[in-house]
Amino acid sequence: MLSQEEILKRMEEWPKHYNPRDIEPKWQKIWQTKEMWEKAFKFYVNSSKPIFFIDTPPPFTSGELHMGHAYWVTIADAMGRFKKLQGYNVLLPQGWDTQGLPTELKVQYKLGIPKENRELFLKKCVEWTEDMINRMKSAMIRLGYRPNWEQFEYRTYLPEYRKVIQRSLIDMYNKGIIRMRQGPVYWCPKCETAVAQSEVGYLEKQGILAYIAFPLKDGGEVVIATTRPELLGATQAVAVNPDDERYKSLIGKEVLIPLFNREVKIIADPDVETEFGTGAVMISTYGDPQDIRWQLRYRLPVTELIDERGRIKGTGIIDGMKVEEAKKKIIELLKEKGYLRKVETIKHNVLSHTERSDCLSPIEFLVKEQVYIDVLPFKSKLLEEYRKMGFKPPRMAVKLEEWINNIEWDWNISRQRIYGTPLPFWYCDNLHLTPAEISSLPIDPTKSPPPADKCSVCGLPLKPLTHVADVWIDSSVTVLYLSGFYTDREKFAKVFPADVRLQGTDIIRTWLFYTLFRTLILADNVPFKKVIVHGQVLGPDGTRMSKSKGNVVSPLDRLDEFGADAIRMTLLDASLGDDFPFKWDTVKGKKLLLQKLWNAGRLAYPFIKGNNVHKPDSLHLLDQWILAKHKEFVEKSIQAYENQDFFVILSMLYNYFWETIADEYLELIKHRLFSGDESAIYTLKRVIKDLIILLHPIAPHITEEIYSLLFGEKESVLLESIPSAEDIEVNTEAVRIGDAVKKFNSLVRTKKVNMRLSMNSQINVILKGPNQFINDIRSVEEDVKRTLKISSISYSESQELTVDVIST
Template identity: 65%
Template sequence: MEEWPKHYSPKEIEEKWQKIWLSEEMWKEVFRFKEEEKGKESFVIDTPPPFTSGELHMGHAYWVSIADCIARFRRIQGYNVLLPQGWDTQGLPTELKVQYKLRIPKENRELFLKKCVEWTEEMITKMKGAMIRLGYRPEWERFEYKTYETTYRKAVQRSLLDMFKAGKIEVRDGPVYWCPKCETALALSEVGYIEREGIIAHVNFPLKDGGYITIATTRPELIGATQAVAVNPEDERYKTLIGKTAIIPLFNKEVKIIAEESVEKDFGTGAEMISTYGDPQDIKVKLKHNLPSVEMIDERGRMKGTGIVDGLKVEEARKKIVQLLKEKGFLVKVENIKHNVIAHTERSDCMSPIEFLTKKQIYIKVLDDKQKLLEKYRSMKFMPQRMSYYLETWITSLEWDWDISRQRLYGTPIPFWYCKNNHLVPAKEEDLPIDPNNSPPPTDRCPICGEQLYPVKDVADVWIDSSISALYVSGYFTDKERFSRSFPVSIRLQGTDIIRTWLFYTFFRTLSLTGNVPFREVLVNGQVLGPDGTRMSKSKGNTVSPLDKIDEMGADAIRLTLLDASIGDDFPFKWEKVKAKKTMLQKLWNASRLLYPFLKENKVDLDKVRPENLIDKWILQEHKKFVLSSIAAYDRYDFYVVIQQFYDYFWEIIADEYLEMIKHRLFENDQVVLAIISKILKDLIVILHPIAPHITEEIYSRLYGDKKSVLLESLPDVSFIPDDNEALEKGKIIKRFSSMVRTSKVANKLAMPTPVDVKFYGDEKSVSVLREVEEDLKKTLKIEKIEYFNNNEEKVEISVHGS
């Protein structure tokens, strides 16, 4: 008989099973999505394509654990599972690494892009290795995709052509969010507010008819771009000034004072300068009142067209303008403040304030579909349900169409040409993928106005790439039969941090292209926090990598720790919790090792025996309850419930009670107890496998090995166990008695094998139950004699036998 090691060695066993799972044989039999099995219901998981940073942080480890757990459970449940894995490969962070770390200039376009791909592949190799080390097993063989590759790029470009045909894409000039540090336009979803130190300058604007109006501004450097002074029409201080003319200090330009309801009377002085463009409010007022515009900041964040501070960075220009206003007598006062400024916050280490520049950009029209989006999102089931609120709120708040142009190199080319009259000409579908920069247009001149055509030089926003993930994996672009069986995909997995980006854009794009929602269910997990309970950040020094102690603690223990939280909740990650989970796995290993000599060569089918012992009847009731509640919890994606129930049932009932009670019967070769414990342990392994796959595969192969993998088993069947509430209640009495005797031995500093005499005080029912199983209790608890006394309150008294 094979030797069973005393200690569970996670590194050795986990790496062994990871290699087995990656074998061709296991792929074909277990992990392959089997298109030929038309009678089996498909279960398709839309997993996040992580950006290829090279670092697999704990947030990655969390969703990797969730995705793998769901896929394994659904396979055991009988579904034909498709678990893909994509890589979001293109984007600014990679460009910055190549530009500044590898020192490759963007001007050398061909070499630059070549190095971007090489960097990407190197990062993927690192991240993929870490994913595999966590036990993650998607179908790498056929459903691994990279957004820069030809097949995926073709699908992205085709989706843009389809949206253009539907009238949803156009080119136009207008204000855009612009990051001077990264030198590219941004979408609304890529910006957010950060707190910064700043100033608020109170400036007197002379009135043409005499006097002045005082304006408080945080952007004095844009005073020369002022197109109007706005006041609230209900503000008694300024009602008589509406329609009059103000003169811009330093620039001596005349502008009108206009009435605008959105001006806050109690903010600053209650009068605003409307500059083009200082903030979103300027844009709204400019468009509403049809004001002219002038651009005084260039693409690198330097002033231009002022004649005063040209060439200076914004911060430097701000100080210079304030100084000049003071010298000329226009400055009333300057206050130092902390305020929120719009910055480049999404998917970047940038965090720099953005500007609003006027650019010719490609837009996808979103605003026209707001109402439809607000109606359709309700047909997707959210877990937890509260996460749907964040999507609804984002849709409701949308005020701009989606600017998809990015002034970068490493991205999907936008497959269009344009003319000076802002007509777009799409590429031919048969020419995809295409780069308009290197290819002639499909026609010599614009087919609408006859003007010359120019290539769209920009690349697409990275969310254009990743937002077709559900369509791509379900076969929308290439496999209509798979698409008919797999769409909408079964579930989308993602974090709270990308609801307004990946979730929204996938929902919007899929609805636009198919008329349907992309997923049936949306599971939104919370964030893994640092040990201090705050968001992980390198600057705070509280980041934790899943690989830090994986050899010592094991992937299974890490997965148990990550999944032991309610979906949607944020939670801190602590290695102390992983250590506790490893202890539980060691307990499972010990119990399996104990049973190994009895079960390896002596398996008995539970169907062929009839339990008569009260202890056996009780444990079967507990087992049925555990199995049914665990399967229900998996179906709800309440993994933490499965883990808690496993602990309560396996550790506190099976390991601490039932195994102790049946040890003597195992040595007596009791066929009933062998059948029961064999069934229980096998079911425990199957139930725990999705969460802790390595140790369960190892125990299964040693003890059962009926099939090549636990994943080829079915969910435990407990339907043959009749409900017996009486046995369940009697079992609680037995468990209480056992616990009281053990506790008394500890209190009296007696070793567990010490023979004792016991006096039990309890009601008639408890006494009757204990008498029924007295011989088992004596053998289990090393009791020589039990005396029973009627009493309303249960208690035991023990004494060393013979004393």
């Protein structure tokens, strides 16, 4: 047994303060070594261990790792580490969504490379991408994230991934669901490309409602109300509701379009809202999705008035003007010519490019030749099959179902950009597609000859398709790529479907929907067993982070000050699916909890390090009490990990570790530790070891450090197994006694504080209370006296529990 002097000397070997700035980078480097990769992080296809496959989101390579990235990175890492401790063979990938308009804009405007120099432009796009990846990857590693970089890091622009993208498109073409056609498309004039329905949404904006008189051909007028007067020249009809008594006599008559003097008919349609404006509306090609429905329903002519850059064309009046400028000019002309009845300022929902937060521009509808994947025929199948996947939280399943029900258009997969996956097709003037040979993939049709000279359908010459794929085409095959659907059928049979899809609420209608759809069509199965959807990290002010608001928080801002573990704990301390604000004050509180853990390790160090203590034949009552609490903590923590309820574990850490272990139990056993009591040392060793193993997935750095200093039996906590508490027998009497002691200690300490006595002041205590409570304290009287510096305790039975303290 060590002397008290030796114990204190050994305790000084352990630093008093936990310094994450020194400790965290050390472990991050160790985790990246080849030896540690092979032992802890490598995925072994032929392993006998059960497989756990997490499909993580490939972030766009912006170069900035914001708090939203940090959130899912932390969730993925915590899940992966927990499953490793459970004995699973974990496939935890990390991809990069590399191709997209933001990179093109950076290269075009920041680097000054013109699009016309295609080869140089693409070369610079790749260079920019790799630079952004390096920045984001470094930040991920600094947060303690350790996916399987060596085997499953992928980039969507690289040939091996691009081959899978193109092969999947050809397979879908061969199933008869990819076609090229001309028609209206969602078009973003700011980004100068077509977008899909999933990339647009409505934003409330201030606008105008213009009341315009349309002269009737036979005399009189009809006043219509419109938010898009600039599209007057594209008007194909005026519509009224057939049940609207105001207009029944006018149905079928003709009106003149003001300023353009073209005749159109008044038609009746039940979709016209009688309460909007005057109840009479103009149908223009195209002002909004309803115009498209009416044009198709009545086979109306099409007049294109807006070009790719959002400028008016073909009117002879307002040509070359941007939409907002043209709107003002038309209003002036209508007023000048006597057609304008009034203008109201309103707030209304404007269809916008909402998928890109740095765009949010109004969407226009242009007529274009585009490539589509048929989605509408599969709505009923999607609504049936998605139910095979579990959802966390369950309410997120409703969001996916609502999106499927709301789909109105097939998936336009064409994008008018350069830095993207080439669509592997050629086409003829009749818009028939000819796919590339599988053996030629990956391929760029603009650089390679077609597989045939002429179209096999109509015999016309073939031209290369110059469009590139929608970025969701790239990222919706992640699970197929990683599972080896096209490259390793043996591996595919073992790992597919993925156990978990992890993602945010904001990409349910894009990444989740498109992956479900494509995998269902190509692999005839749902892609995941479970979908975990996390909420959004809000700014400190409780609103969504935005650079314009100035409330964006980077995880790197104060990383050296608080450490990655404290940030991880803060991010995980929320129920999955809920939005929550990120505050550095909360991180500070988590660091204090980690310091408590560090202090516990420091106290235990002289008694545990190198001490091969075994469980004694009998355990002290207070040790039995804490082991009963420990059993509850272990079992509930494992269940919480299984349910991804990380906040439950963190809540228990406060209740169990801080308030019970650190504040009570460690104080109660100090005198027994110094006397070499085997029961106390055994219990402390077991509790601390289990605790740091269970906390490791959430706070990996500090747990690795404490494990190495206290135990060090293996190179990493990850090589341990998840603790079991099956052998702990709960002594209900010990639990009652321990809880009584905790209550008694609290009462005594409160009295000392109220009397302005230090905790080390020697006192006498008078305890009045129920007989059972008194007997419980008597059974461990020596322990509480030593802990609380009590010279004597006198007891008096009473229905009410009170403690009186007398200073000595």
